[in-house]
Amino acid sequence: MGLDSSDTRGVRMVTLRNRYEVVRPVYSEDSFAADHEKVCRPFLCFSLKSSCDSKRATNAVLSLLPIIGWMRIYRVREWLLGDVVSGISTGMVAIMQGLAFSLLASLPPSYGLYTAFFPMLTYFFLGTSRHISVGSFPVLSLMVGAVVTRLVPEQGAPANITGFEGLTQDQQRVLVASSVTFLMGVFQLAMGIMQVGFVVMYLSDTLVSGFTTAAAVHILVSQLKFVLGLSVPGINGPLSIIYTLEKIFVQITSTNICDLVMSILIMIVVFIVKELNNIYKAKLPVPIPIEVIMTIIACGVSYGFNFEERFDVGIVGKMVSGYETPIAPNMQVIQNSAVEAFPIAIVGFAVAFSVAKVYSIKHDYTIDGNQELIAFGVSNIFGASFRSFAASTALSRTAVQESSGGKTQIAGLISAMMAMIVTVALGFLLEPLPKSVLGALVIVNLKGMLMQFSEILYLWRKDKPDCVVWVVTCLGAILLGLDIGLAVGLGVELLTVVGFNPLRVLRKRNKALRKIKKLLKKTTFRASVKQKGFRDLFSQTTDDMNMEELDLPTDLKDLPFRMDWNAELPPNISVPRVDLHSLILDFSAVSFLDISALKGLKMTLKEFIHIDVDVYIVSCDGESYILEKLHSCMFFDDEILTSMFFPTLHDAMLHVLDKHKDKKSNGRVVSKTIYISFFLYWASGECLDVQKKYIYPELGLLLE
Numbered sequence: 001m002g003l004d005s006s007d008t009r010g011v012r013m014v015t016l017r018n019r020y021e022v023v024r025p026v027y028s029e030d031s032f033a034a035d036h037e038k039v040c041r042p043f044l045c046f047s048l049k050s051s052c053d054s055k056r057a058t059n060a061v062l063s064l065l066p067i068i069g070w071m072r073i074y075r076v077r078e079w080l081l082g083d084v085v086s087g088i089s090t091g092m093v094a095i096m097q098g099l100a101f102s103l104l105a106s107l108p109p110s111y112g113l114y115t116a117f118f119p120m121l122t123y124f125f126l127g128t129s130r131h132i133s134v135g136s137f138p139v140l141s142l143m144v145g146a147v148v149t150r151l152v153p154e155q156g157a158p159a160n161i162t163g164f165e166g167l168t169q170d171q172q173r174v175l176v177a178s179s180v181t182f183l184m185g186v187f188q189l190a191m192g193i194m195q196v197g198f199v200v201m202y203l204s205d206t207l208v209s210g211f212t213t214a215a216a217v218h219i220l221v222s223q224l225k226f227v228l229g230l231s232v233p234g235i236n237g238p239l240s241i242i243y244t245l246e247k248i249f250v251q252i253t254s255t256n257i258c259d260l261v262m263s264i265l266i267m268i269v270v271f272i273v274k275e276l277n278n279i280y281k282a283k284l285p286v287p288i289p290i291e292v293i294m295t296i297i298a299c300g301v302s303y304g305f306n307f308e309e310r311f312d313v314g315i316v317g318k319m320v321s322g323y324e325t326p327i328a329p330n331m332q333v334i335q336n337s338a339v340e341a342f343p344i345a346i347v348g349f350a351v352a353f354s355v356a357k358v359y360s361i362k363h364d365y366t367i368d369g370n371q372e373l374i375a376f377g378v379s380n381i382f383g384a385s386f387r388s389f390a391a392s393t394a395l396s397r398t399a400v401q402e403s404s405g406g407k408t409q410i411a412g413l414i415s416a417m418m419a420m421i422v423t424v425a426l427g428f429l430l431e432p433l434p435k436s437v438l439g440a441l442v443i444v445n446l447k448g449m450l451m452q453f454s455e456i457l458y459l460w461r462k463d464k465p466d467c468v469v470w471v472v473t474c475l476g477a478i479l480l481g482l483d484i485g486l487a488v489g490l491g492v493e494l495l496t497v498v499g500f501n502p503l504r505v506l507r508k509r510n511k512a513l514r515k516i517k518k519l520l521k522k523t524t525f526r527a528s529v530k531q532k533g534f535r536d537l538f539s540q541t542t543d544d545m546n547m548e549e550l551d552l553p554t555d556l557k558d559l560p561f562r563m564d565w566n567a568e569l570p571p572n573i574s575v576p577r578v579d580l581h582s583l584i585l586d587f588s589a590v591s592f593l594d595i596s597a598l599k600g601l602k603m604t605l606k607e608f609i610h611i612d613v614d615v616y617i618v619s620c621d622g623e624s625y626i627l628e629k630l631h632s633c634m635f636f637d638d639e640i641l642t643s644m645f646f647p648t649l650h651d652a653m654l655h656v657l658d659k660h661k662d663k664k665s666n667g668r669v670v671s672k673t674i675y676i677s678f679f680l681y682w683a684s685g686e687c688l689d690v691q692k693k694y695i696y697p698e699l700g701l702l703l704e
Contacts (some may be wrong), residue, residue, distance in 0.1 A: 026654045029620070029627065029645035063371060081403030085286060087387045091116075092292040094135050094415050095422055097397060097428065099316070100438040103226065104141035104219060104390050106148045106234055107177055108170050109438070110134055110320035110427065116419035119379035119391035120412050124421025126375035128367040130355035130408045133397040133415065134379065137351060138442065139215040141392040142222065143344045143482050147180050147337045148173045149234030161332045174387050179333035180341050181391075182384035187345035187379025197369030206459065207489050208350060210470040214253060214477030214485055216449035217241070219442060224248055226439030227263040229256025229314065234284035238480045258311035266294050271447070284352075288403040291441050295433060301434040314435045315676055319427035326385045337632050342482050348378055348392035352640040357394050359402055397447060464494045502607040505576050509565060509611070512573045512702040552555040565612075567673035580613055582656045591627060598633050602640060609639050612640050614659075616652045 032504065062069050098112030105111075117137045123134045151159040152172045159163055164172050171489050175314040191197065221241055225232040228249045235243045275291040281287065308312040334341075351371055360367045376614040380391055401411055422430075459467035472492045477485025593601070608615050627645065636642055 019079055026651050026658070027647055028643050028651070028655070029647060030642050032647055035670055041260070047184040052374030060542045063065045063368065064374075065125060066368075066371065067125045067409075070130060073137050074408065075225065077408040080410070081272075082407055084414060086401050086404040086406030086411035088418065089286045089289065089404040090133050090201060090397060090406070090411060091415035092289050093397050093400050095419055096134060096291045096295055096441060097394060098136050098419065099433075100329045100442045101136040102142040102389075103435065103438055104138055104145050104222060104442065105136075105177055106145040107173055107389065108320070109178070109316045109389055109430070111389065111424070113419050113423045114323075114388035115391055117382060117423065118383035118386045118388045119376075120416035122379045122382045123375050123411050124413050124416075126371070126378055127409065128371050128375070128449075129352075129360060130365065130574070131359040131363065131398060131402045131406060132352060132356050132393040132403045133412060134352075134376075134393055135397065136396050137348065137387070138219050138445075139212060139351070139482070140344055140348050140392055142215060143340065143347070144177050144180055144390050145222075145234070146236050146481070146483075147340050148176045150236045151176050151333065151336060154233040159336065161330065161336070163330045163332065167307065175327070176332055177389040178327065178339045178384040178387050179329040180344070181380050181389050182329040183334050183338060183341040184348065184390055185377045185382075185384060187342055188349055188373050188380065191345075191349075192375075192377055195370050197349075197373050198352060198423060200346065200369070203346070203350045203490070205354075205651045206466045206470050206491060207473050207493050208454055211347070211475035211477055211482070211486055211489060212351075212449050212476045213452040215482055216446045216452075217478050218482065220450075221245060221248075221267045223439040226314070227259060227443065228252070228435060229259035229312075230254060234442030236481070236509070238484065240481060241478060244572060254543055256312060256436075258307065258313055262298070262313075262434060263440040263443075266298065266437055267444045267535050270441065270444045271292060274444070274447075281403065284333070295430075295441075297435065298437040299430060299433045302434050305306055309436060314432045316430055316435060316438075318429055320423070321427055322424055324387060325385065329384065329475045331554055336397060340483050343486050344390055345612055347486065348380075348390060349373055350427070352393045355395055355398050359398070384506030395448070412688075420702040457548070469493045469496060502604075502611050502613070505578060505611045506607065512569070512575050513563075514574060531541045534662050580583040581660060582616065584649065584652050584656075586619055587617055587626060590626060593629055595633070598635060599632070602635060605640055605644075609637050614656070615644060616656070618649045619647070620645060 027035075094116040095113060097108040098114075098116040102109045102112030102115075103610075120134045127134070139498055151161065152164075154169075158169075162361075163175065165173065191199070221244055224230075225248065228248070229249060232244065232247050232251070238346075247610075249587060259646055260359070270290050273288055277284065277287040277290075302308070302313065302315065308315050350370065353367075356367050356372065376392070383391055394564055401415070406412075455470065456467060467494050469489060473485060475485075476488035480488065489695025538587060565575055569575060604616050627642075630636065646655065
């Protein structure tokens with residue numbers, strides 16, 4: 001049977017999807033230079049020509065306005081319907097979450113709809129992710145709410161700030177929230193312009209997990225007053241969660257039964273339907289919008305039975321109709337909230353970038369961390385001018401946008417339009433909605449974050465330092481507050497990463513080696529051990545080596561056996577373990593090295609080499625002339641060799657694997673090696689999630 005042209009095209013497309021293999025030797029810089037002739041190009045002329053190239057100018061425009069890139073390839077017939085359906089589905093979720101999360105920010109619910117609308121308008125043009133749903137995020141809402149209640153408490157006079165005169169309490173709170181959001185956007189925009197998006201890589205998955213789990217606990221406690229129908233003032237500062245729980249339990253006998261029963265019923269129904277959505281997500285065209293359904297039912301029942309007057313149920317109340325005129329940020333609020341605004345900016349971007357990265361890998365397109373910082377910075381500045389509060393993304397909302405068929409940010413734009421329609425025309429329908437319903441919706445959506453407590457046992461078995469980071473971050477954020485807790489967790493994580501001191505290890509080894517050599521000088525070592533024991537023998541040794549001798553490479557040539565520093569040593573000898581055999585430094589982002597940097601790099605490399613850690617440097621860009629600089633400055637010697645340099649990370653990894661394939665390394669050694677090498681690679685602002693999956697499967701490690 002023959003094939004028509006369409007069948008032929010189908011076969012050809014299938015053929016194009018076949019895998020291909022590139023077979024070449026593993027190259028170091030030395031072997032590559034031996035096999036290939038170097039081509040020298042005049043640096044100044046080349047740079048001037050490149051800078052004037054029209055293609056480079058086009059790329060600059062595309063990087064600043066990513067919408068141009070995906071709009072040019074937009075498939076109207078294939079994608080438009082999916083984007084419309086996705087936008088409607090996401091819009092309904094965004095509206096409900098905006099109303100609910102505004103309570104976390106201690107703001108009237110209307111302003112949650114503002115956050116679902118304004119930031120999306122600018123991200124549509126500037127963002128590189130095609131799938132994330134931009135809007136409110138519970139953790140950020142809670143962090144903004146902490147500033148709001150500190151400056152404008154529910155009970156007592158507000159802070160002495162110029163600009164509060166003549167404003168109601170709600171207006172003062174909106175001004176504080178928008179000013180904090182404005183400063184948050186400024187921080188994000190500044191980091192994006194300065195190309196420092198890589199700083200969020202210091203926020204590891206472990207730290208973010210511990211932090212968001214603590215935030216979930218804070219959110220849960222903050223919503224109890226709505227679920228129970230109690231009047232509890234907002235409390236800030238260290239141990240605020242303890243004081244809040246104390247006030248709740250003091251008033252527990254005053255619980256509003258109507259609020260409690262309604263909240264429990266809604267949480268049960270929403271939880272069950274969400275589980276069914278997960279089970280049957282392959283069969284359902286779109287997830288069942290249970291939050292929307294329950295909100296509509298609750299509004300109708302509350303209005304029909306007059307819950308506000310008959311059962312004293314707190315309701316949303318008057319909704320702001322339409323949009324208000326733009327406002328400028330209050331400078332005194334900015335001065336009083338700078339310390340809180342910076343971690344809000346970091347957390348907001350870290351969460352959004354992490355979610356965007358997941359979907360960019362799934363759908364095979366790239367995202368730019370620095371451009372994302374610019375996009376969110378501009379979006380928050382723009383939104384703050386129209387009274388919205390901190391915007392990022394929520395994984396649940398983004399999952400709805402992607403799973404319901406969304407292909408581009410047209411879906412996000414449609415969801416923003418739905419929020420606009422509710423704000424302008426339909427907001428009055430939400431006025432009888434009980435606040436306890438919103439609190440219940442917030443709590444039931446915390447399941448994913450609260451389930452992260454199960455990671456403690458896994459981390460304890462696999463990597464105890466990571467487990468310590470998780471626990472310290474979580475406990476610190478719960479007890480001390482989210483901002484201080486984040487700082488504490490980051491400090492602990494930095495200690496686990498850069499607290500390793502190879503020079504200290506070398507000195508310990510040299511001291512231990514001196515003791516061992518003195519023991520070997522005994523004529524009858526074994527007899528001496530029997531007579532005196534290790535402790536007495538070691539007590540006869542003296543550490544009379546000076547610091548210069550301790551810093552010299554360990555001399556093992558006179559020993560009659562092979563020394564394994566990671567093996568079990570006698571009780572009186574204490575040497576730190578080094579669970580690392582190879583360290584890879586990625587130089588792809590290094591364009592220049594001065595003399596001070598060369599000296600520091602050389603000293604660091606020697607310190608690792610002296611404790612038997614192989615060091616490799618990869619991706620020295622040819623145009624930056626790093627290698628020529630190293631040669632001209634006499635960087636290489638008997639210890640630091642040119643063979644340590646590799647053109648790509650892949651070459652270096654294959655070399656390491658081949659070198660250590662015959663050695664039985666426990667999982668911890670291999671895991672720690674890969675972690676440090678990838679951490680340093682991430683620090684350059686790059687991402688290797690895809691490469692981790694197909695380049696190094698032989699490691700057998702779960703590195704996601």
